[in-house]
Each structure stands twice: as C-alpha cells, then as structure tokens.
Amino acid sequence: MTMQAREHLAAARELLDAADRRYAAGDRIGASEKLWQAAVYAIQAGAKHHGWDCDGSIEALVKTADRLEAEHDDIQIGSAFAVSANFHDNCNEQSALYGYMEDFDFQFSRPTVSRLVFRVRQALA
Secondary structure, eight states, X not given: OOHHHHHHHHHHHHHHHHHHHHHHTTOHHHHHHHHHHHHHHHHHHHHHHXXXXXXXXXXXXXXXXXXXXXXXXXXXXXXXHHHHHHHHHHHOTTXXXXXXXXXXXXXXXXXXXXXXXXXXXXHHO
C-alpha cells in the first residue's frame, strides 16, 4: 500500500472517531459531516493506491468506488459507499434532505461507513 493511501485510511479512522464524539454530543450534522469525510478519504485512498484520478466530486467518488469494487471483487465497497452518501445529504445545506436523519438512521448507517473503511483497507493490503 502506498504511503498516501495509508495516510488517507488513517485520516478516515480518525474521522470515524470524531463522528462518534460529535454524535455523542448530540451534533448529528457534525457527525454526518465527519462520516461523509471518512467515506471520501477511504475511496480516495483506493484511488491513490492505484494511481487513479479522483477529484473528490461525487461523480468521481462513485466511479472510483465502483472501480475499487470491480478491481477487488468486493461488492461491499460500492454498496457501503452508496449508504455513506446519505451522510452527505444530511450535512449538505444545499440538499433538500439536509438534517433529515434521525437516531435510527445513524445507528443503522454508521457501521456501514466503518465497514467501508475496513473493506478498502483490506483490499489495498
């Protein structure tokens, strides 16, 4: 695994912890932002590892997640990234879904972001 990929995955793990702290403090928007950032860092780690372009746009991130899924034969990468996008909608003030997530949504979807980070780390190892 490249150094940049390792750094991105370390940042993703730190963001997962930061999200947990924000959520525990009652800040669902802040927790959503950290969870979305963790997902982005995980996908960008894959791009860095493979030398692929990924400018951080939603389109590029989806394309990279799909490419990682195919490259590593791991359907969980793409599906976990798709669930992670819910956190982007929840924290994006321009989204019609801004602030829509309830506690149940977090309890259900947060482990999926953690799984995404884990699966990408495993795929790149």
